[in-house]
Each structure stands twice: as structure tokens, then as C-alpha cells.
Amino acid sequence: MTKYVYSFGDGFAEGKVDMKNLLGGKGANLAEMCSLGLPVPPGFTITTEVCTGYYANGKALPKGLDTEVKKALAAVEKAVGCTFGDAKNPLLVSVRSGARASMPGMMDTVLNLGLNDITVEGLAAKTGNPRFAYDSYRRFIQMYSDVVLGVDHYHFEEELEAIKLNKAYELDTQLNADDLKLLVEKYKNKVTDELRNRFPNGTVEQSTFPQDVHIQLWGAINAVFDSWMNARAITYRRLHDIPEGWGTAVNVQSMVFGNMGDDCATGVAFTRNPSTGDKAFYGEFLVNAQGEDVVAGIRTPQPLTIAGKATSGADLLSMEEVMPGVYGDLVKIYQKLEHHYRDMQDIEFTVQNRKLWMLQTRSGKRTAAASIKIAVDMVAEKLISKEVAIGRVDPAALDQLLHPTLDPNAKKTVLARGLPASPGAACGIVVFSADVAEERAHHKEKVILVRIETSPEDIHGMHAAQGILTARGGMTSHAAVVARGMGKPCVSGAGEVKIDYAAKTFKAGNQTVKEGDFVTINGSSGEVFLGEVPTIQPQLSGDFAMLMGWADELRTLKIRTNAETPLDATTARKFGAEGIGLCRTEHMFFDVDRITPMREMIVSDTPEKRKLALAKLLPMQRKDFADIFRIMTGLPVTIRLLDPPLHEFLPHGEAEIKEVAKAAGVTVEYVKARAHALHESNPMLGHRGCRLGVTYPEIYEMQARAIFEAASEVIKATKEKVIPEIMIPLVMNEKELEMMKRVVDETAAAVARETSVKVDYLVGTMIELPRAALRAGDIARHAEFFSFGTNDLTQTTLGLSRDDAASFIEIYKQKGVLESDPFVTIDTQGVGELIEIAAERGRKSRPDIKLGICGEHGGDPASIHFCQKAGLNYVSCSPYRVPVARLAAAQAAIKAKTAKAEAA
Ligand code: PEP
Ligand code: MG
Numbered sequence: 001m002t003k004y005v006y007s008f009g010d011g012f013a014e015g016k017v018d019m020k021n022l023l024g025g026k027g028a029n030l031a032e033m034c035s036l037g038l039p040v041p042p043g044f045t046i047t048t049e050v051c052t053g054y055y056a057n058g059k060a061l062p063k064g065l066d067t068e069v070k071k072a073l074a075a076v077e078k079a080v081g082c083t084f085g086d087a088k089n090p091l092l093v094s095v096r097s098g099a100r101a102s103m104p105g106m107m108d109t110v111l112n113l114g115l116n117d118i119t120v121e122g123l124a125a126k127t128g129n130p131r132f133a134y135d136s137y138r139r140f141i142q143m144y145s146d147v148v149l150g151v152d153h154y155h156f157e158e159e160l161e162a163i164k165l166n167k168a169y170e171l172d173t174q175l176n177a178d179d180l181k182l183l184v185e186k187y188k189n190k191v192t193d194e195l196r197n198r199f200p201n202g203t204v205e206q207s208t209f210p211q212d213v214h215i216q217l218w219g220a221i222n223a224v225f226d227s228w229m230n231a232r233a234i235t236y237r238r239l240h241d242i243p244e245g246w247g248t249a250v251n252v253q254s255m256v257f258g259n260m261g262d263d264c265a266t267g268v269a270f271t272r273n274p275s276t277g278d279k280a281f282y283g284e285f286l287v288n289a290q291g292e293d294v295v296a297g298i299r300t301p302q303p304l305t306i307a308g309k310a311t312s313g314a315d316l317l318s319m320e321e322v323m324p325g326v327y328g329d330l331v332k333i334y335q336k337l338e339h340h341y342r343d344m345q346d347i348e349f350t351v352q353n354r355k356l357w358m359l360q361t362r363s364g365k366r367t368a369a370a371s372i373k374i375a376v377d378m379v380a381e382k383l384i385s386k387e388v389a390i391g392r393v394d395p396a397a398l399d400q401l402l403h404p405t406l407d408p409n410a411k412k413t414v415l416a417r418g419l420p421a422s423p424g425a426a427c428g429i430v431v432f433s434a435d436v437a438e439e440r441a442h443h444k445e446k447v448i449l450v451r452i453e454t455s456p457e458d459i460h461g462m463h464a465a466q467g468i469l470t471a472r473g474g475m476t477s478h479a480a481v482v483a484r485g486m487g488k489p490c491v492s493g494a495g496e497v498k499i500d501y502a503a504k505t506f507k508a509g510n511q512t513v514k515e516g517d518f519v520t521i522n523g524s525s526g527e528v529f530l531g532e533v534p535t536i537q538p539q540l541s542g543d544f545a546m547l548m549g550w551a552d553e554l555r556t557l558k559i560r561t562n563a564e565t566p567l568d569a570t571t572a573r574k575f576g577a578e579g580i581g582l583c584r585t586e587h588m589f590f591d592v593d594r595i596t597p598m599r600e601m602i603v604s605d606t607p608e609k610r611k612l613a614l615a616k617l618l619p620m621q622r623k624d625f626a627d628i629f630r631i632m633t634g635l636p637v638t639i640r641l642l643d644p645p646l647h648e649f650l651p652h653g654e655a656e657i658k659e660v661a662k663a664a665g666v667t668v669e670y671v672k673a674r675a676h677a678l679h680e681s682n683p684m685l686g687h688r689g690c691r692l693g694v695t696y697p698e699i700y701e702m703q704a705r706a707i708f709e710a711a712s713e714v715i716k717a718t719k720e721k722v723i724p725e726i727m728i729p730l731v732m733n734e735k736e737l738e739m740m741k742r743v744v745d746e747t748a749a750a751v752a753r754e755t756s757v758k759v760d761y762l763v764g765t766m767i768e769l770p771r772a773a774l775r776a777g778d779i780a781r782h783a784e785f786f787s788f789g790t791n792d793l794t795q796t797t798l799g800l801s802r803d804d805a806a807s808f809i810e811i812y813k814q815k816g817v818l819e820s821d822p823f824v825t826i827d828t829q830g831v832g833e834l835i836e837i838a839a840e841r842g843r844k845s846r847p848d849i850k851l852g853i854c855g856e857h858g859g860d861p862a863s864i865h866f867c868q869k870a871g872l873n874y875v876s877c878s879p880y881r882v883p884v885a886r887l888a889a890a891q892a893a894i895k896a897k898t899a900k901a902e903a904a
Helices: 017-035 048-056 065-080 119-127 130-149 153-167 177-198 213-227 231-239 291-296 307-311 324-341 368-380 386-392 395-402 434-442 456-464 478-486 542-554 566-574 585-589 592-603 607-631 653-664 668-678 690-695 697-718 734-755 770-774 790-798 806-814 831-845 861-869 879-903
Strands: 005-009 043-046 093-099 109-113 248-254 265-270 282-287 345-352 355-363 414-417 419-422 425-431 447-451 467-470 490-492 498-500 505-508 511-514 518-522 527-530 558-562 580-584 636-640 723-728 762-767 785-788 850-853 874-877
Touching: 005 017, 005 065, 017 043, 017 048, 017 093, 017 248, 017 324, 017 355, 043 065, 048 213, 048 248, 065 213, 065 248, 093 213, 109 130, 109 213, 109 291, 119 130, 130 153, 130 177, 130 213, 153 177, 213 248, 231 456, 265 324, 324 345, 324 355, 368 386, 368 395, 368 542, 386 542, 386 879, 395 879, 419 478, 425 434, 425 467, 434 447, 434 456, 447 456, 447 518, 456 478, 467 478, 467 518, 478 490, 490 518, 542 879, 558 566, 558 879, 566 607, 566 879, 580 585, 580 874, 585 592, 585 607, 592 607, 592 653, 592 668, 607 636, 607 697, 636 762, 653 668, 690 697, 690 734, 697 723, 697 734, 723 734, 723 785, 734 762, 762 770, 770 790, 770 831, 785 831, 790 831, 831 850, 861 874, 861 879, 874 879
Parallel strands: 425 447, 447 467, 467 490, 558 580, 558 874, 580 636, 636 723, 723 762, 762 785, 785 850, 850 874
Antiparallel strands: 005 043, 043 248, 093 109, 093 248, 265 282, 265 345, 345 355, 414 527, 419 490, 425 518, 498 505, 505 511, 518 527
């Protein structure tokens, strides 16, 4: 029989940490903490299988679940000595979601469940604290009504504000028990009004806040399952590649109260600093508050440690000072947890009457810089191996480290200061709503999203923005946590920033900033500046270099770069590129001083005229190649001969046409007629790639000459090795390649005779067409290497235009037709199979053929895993992706090694 419910409590648990798939992360870790003997309020977890079944069966819960829940609830009642729904001694519970992967704030939670008009009196009497009892009840009504009954929370906030205004209170804490009692009545009436509006013919029960605690419990359980499919959870899953099929678990746990008085508190902490990775306990807490108050950012939280006071941005006492005894218990527990999990933990706790309770532990989200520091430190502390350390760093997140920071010498006007919530610098125009952020980012504008505070509804705007600035909230506020997860710079809690949403402005000191004005934020220092501040390149030394060194020891794939400018080649080499995998020569012709001779060449209608124009281009190409060879001495440089449709170079407009006519010594009419003749209706499948070389061999001959002359020149000058690899694009059969290889070989021989320098070179081809992949055996007879051009190979295999598909691929992803964008991550089943076929057939006819990939996929971690499995020799990607690829390749190698060991 399937077990649906797993109990946990003092020193025992039915679940354990490796049952995350079934119990969700929160449930599995609560069980694990209980087994470790840590103080955890007793409770139970309803499995993720119940959630998947719920959706498979038209939102019906399985038979037998109620019996298991009843039994588990009875065990909780026994453990804490209270009874659910009891008038004198009521048990209160929390009901929370908990998926396999953490999805902070995306799903629903209900606290203080089990309160009604009777139990609230029991709670008041039992605790001798009516204020606390009614405060808990009004919080419960608000949360439950919002989450389960769909009555928006702003209705309740309005009532709360009205009472405060009436009584001239500034703070919620000024409300006394009678005020709160009155508020409870108002809240309940509000619920009734709203429900009557919605169901005019409903029964009395249907239009009142439920008093039956069991109805409350099942209402909350269903609501948590429902929240798996709410819009923000769906967006979050899409952004983080979390499959819908995983489902969420539901955790029902006895309540402990951080809001019963000044010897109570609630807090969140990281066992190491999540921004920097420093080995320092780090976190925030609030005295006399409930968990949600800390993350909501309504009150400014206090630091946990005395050391933490320096960065807390306010003159507040720390937990270490306020509650030294409990703080000492917390320190022992966090150390035990970190040692047990061998990873930095993100923990939540509550203190009830000076007794510490642990509510959650999970592996903490961290910035890329922190993930590297923690991984490297933990290897030194002998907690983890180098392989584990490599696996701990998300290659995609390295981007955060590779991008510029603010130039310390730049002139800056500080507008305001807040907390350094997520590192890095960002600059953009100010926008005040997530929708506007998305809209303007869509039009290629860089935006900074400025909000009083963010909530899960803002997630799409945060994603679209360069950075986030909030006026309220601490280092663990929603904005801070989400920004760190996204790797975006964030300054939170900048109290001087006074936002007027209606006027679309904010004031800071005597400055007024309007929507559309530029600001710069520094998420590493918490500063906000007026205007655009210049930036500088990052330093890639220390821990970063150490981790990258380990990655290089462990990986078997070589990493090259796609580069055609000296700047890109230099950057890539600095980032560790082991050569160039793709130099797109056409990019060298778009410069102002080159485009005219290029056009002159294109409009020529005889080989003689074409050669005259090519002669003008030759010295320019030679210099381009020489520059790159100098930067890449000793490393292979793959140069691809001209690939794009000539159509792309045609002159537009009268002025350009006149200029070309003048340079070529022909009439304007002639240029127009040639442009018309060269026009293509389907240029991507037209006169491009090696078809240019077959029809106009003099083009490839000029390029080959430029390459060999440049190589000879650099070899002579530097006495170093230059390794050109000449690549013929878009080959569909062996004849094309054979013919083009002859052009290259003959040119090489001619240049060698002229210069007396012997250049070692290879000739190979791109595999970009399904036919080429299938005929790889024939093609390999003339190719010393294959480089998979997966951009075109994806386009030609799927019949999807690489230039036009973006508009509907998102919809395909949302509807589940495609799991990911095939232009970003290799379609392993289709394109991948063609690559495997080509690799196998190519190797069969030429065992030492070199195999690589140079499409955009070469920098995508998931695709790199595929390349490892397919047995390629190298991947080539854009310069900034080189470190990402080095790390992903190491992870792929470790995975392959583990798989091999397991199979043996
Ligand atoms: C490719 O098609 O994958 C490729 C690298 O070539 P390009 O993107 O220049 O067409
Ligand atoms: Mg291509």
C-alpha cells in the first residue's frame, strides 16, 4: 500500500534527507534534523506523490489519506500535549509547501491554523496573553482568507490601517488586545462580504470564515497543492527548469511562537556569508515576531552577531547581545548542521520563551563568488573533495563574476545608500513596475527596477531588469534573495529613497529621479548613483583561479573560443581558451573601410573584376589574421572561409550604391542591376557557404593566401608556432570539400614557394547540414577535422529558422511542446543523433579526425554534457563563456567517470 504521510518529531523521523523527491526539500530536511536530535516542532509531511495524483485525478485526494493524516495528527497532539480544536488547550499548526527544489515564496503557506472563536479564548487563557492570541487569530484569518478563500490581503490591510488611523497609532505593536479583537470581527465581516458577493446564493457556511478546524486543515492542504500551479510558481519553474511533474509536498507542523513576547524571536541565518562566502555566521532576527515578518521586510531586522552589526546598516543590538544563551545554542546547531551536510546551510528558527526551535535547513543559495569561495574553503577544511567542489558551482552563474564592476576612479554622485544585497554593478533607466521593466527591456533598454519592496508577483520584471533597488527590506528580503539567485545586482533597504508610484518618481535627499532617468547601483557596496557610471573588468585570480585549475585538471574536453577580433581573442585567452574554434571571416568585412571593396567584389560580373576588388581586400585580411595568430601563438586557430549569403553585403540606398559604382568604375544602373540579380528569397538556403567558393574560387583563394602569408609573417617574426585550421562551411557532399581543399592546398604551396616558410595546417569542414552528417564517412576522406555548426544544423534539421523562431519558441516551451529552446540547448534526440552518426562515420573513415562544436551550444552547460558523451575533442564558445565551458566540461568529465565506475 502506498504510504502518503511521513511523521517526524523529537529524535525520530520516518523520512530522511535522501527522500527529497518524495518529501520535498523541506520535509526531507525536517526529518533529517529530527534524526540528528535537533529541536524541531513535531509534524508530518504529505508526499509529492499525493500532489502529482491530485493533478492526475482532477484535483481529488487519494482514498486513505485522511486516515493517515488523522493518525499523524494524533501523534503530534500526543507529542506536544495539546489537542487540535480543543477549547482549552488547542494545538495550532502551520501548513507549508515544500518542493524537491527550493522555490522561495512561490507557493502558499498558512500559519496559526486551528484558531477559531473558541480556541482563541483557550489560547488567551493558557498563555495569559490575550493580545498574542488575538494577534495570532487576525494573522490567521488574513493568511487563510488570502490563500484558501481567495480574499485578497489588501482588504485586511485597509481594515488594519483604518483602526490605526482611528487610534492615532504609528505601529502595529501599539494595537492592544481589544483593538485586535475588534479587528478580528472586522476581518470576519470582510470575509463574509466578499464571499457573499462572490456566491450570492451560498449557504451561511459558504459565506463565513470556517470555524471547524478540520475544514481549515483540509482547506489549507488543498490550497498548498493548488499553489503548485499558480502563475508565479509556473514562471519560477520555467526560469529554473523545474519540471511540473515533480509536485510539491505539504508539511503540517505544530506551531511555535516567536511573537509571544520579548523573550521570543524569529530569524533566518546562513552558516556562511551568502554574498561573499566568508566563513562567518550571518543572518537576521526580529524579537517578538513571526517568521514571515523577517522576509516581508516590514520591520528592519537585527543582526545575529556582533560582527554582523557593521553591515546591518542600522544601529541595532545583535542576538548575540540580546539573547546570549539561545544564541550559543544556535551556534552549536548551525555548526552541527554544516558539518553534517558538508555544505553552507540556510536555516530558519524561532525562539519561544527562550527555547530555540529549528524550522528549516537547506543548502543556502549563494552568489557565484560565494559559491566558489565556499567550495574552495571546504576543500581546504577537508569537508569535501575537489570533484564535489567543482560540482557545487553552477557554471551558468560564473557570468556574475566575469562582468564589469564600477570604476573606482570614476566621478560618481551618490544618491542614496542601502544594503549590499546582491553583488555587481548595473546601470539602466529607472522603472517602477515589473510590467514596465519587462516592456522596456523587450525594446532593448537597460532598466533598473525600483520598488518600495518586491514580492513574488514582480519576478518577471526582476528577470528583465539589469538590477533591482528597493527602499525597504533586509538582506534576506524577497528582493535580496531572488536577485542573488538570479545573479543580478541588488541594493535593498535604501531608506532614503522615497518612491511615489503615482508620479513615477523617487526622491533621495533633494534629488528627484523620474522614470526613464539613468541610475547606477552597486550591489557590492549598497550605493546608488545618479547617471551612468563607467565600469572596469573583473580580476580572475585567487579562489576563482584555484577552482578553474581543478576544473582543467579534471576535464577531458578542450575549450576554444569563437573570436574574430584581437580584443575577443585576447579576452578569451585570458579566460583560458585553448585556441580559436571559429573565426568568422565575414565579420571582418563589415568595417566602414572594407565594406565598399567588399561590395565592389560582389557586384563584379567577371573573375577579373572580382580579382581586382579582392586584391584590395587581401592586405586587410592578412593583417587581421596576423593579429590573431600573434595572440594565439602555439594554439590552433580555426578560420572559416566566407560563409554568408552575398545578398547580406548588397548596398542599400542611393548613397551606398553610388559609392560602390564609383569605386568599381561602373554605372549606378549597373550596380542596381547586379544587386537585383543577387537578391534571394531564401538566402539562408541560398548562395552561401562553400557554394560561394565553388562558384567564385578566387574568393577562397584570396582568403587562403591571406592566411598563409600572415602565418609565414608571424612565424618569421616570432619564431613561434602558428597553427591555422582552415574550415569550409556548409558542405553537403564530398565533391564540394574536395574542390575547396584543392584551392587551399594549391594556395598554401604557392605561398610556401614565395616565402620559403613551411606552415603546418589542417583543412576541415563544418557539419551543418543533415546530409553532411549522414555522408560524414565520404566527407571525412577530405577533412582533417569536423566542427559541428549546430546553429545551422539545428535550423536545417528542425526546419526552424534561426532568425525567426524566437517568436513562437517561448509558446512551444510554455505549452510543453519543446522542453527547451533548441538554439540554446542541443536537441539531443534529433540534432544530437546526427552528431553521433557523423562522429561515428567520420572516425570510421579517418580514425584521427578531430571533432569539435562551434555553434552557440558550445557555451551551454547542458550541451557540453552532450558533447562529452558524444566523444568530441573540443567545444568552442564566445569569450565570456570560456570559464563557464571549462567548469561545465569538468562536471561532464566527473559525471562520465562516475557513470563508468558505476557500470563496471
Ligand atoms: C553554426 O551554424 O553553428 C555556426 C557556428 O555558423 P554560423 O553561426 O556563423 O552560421
Ligand atoms: Mg553556420
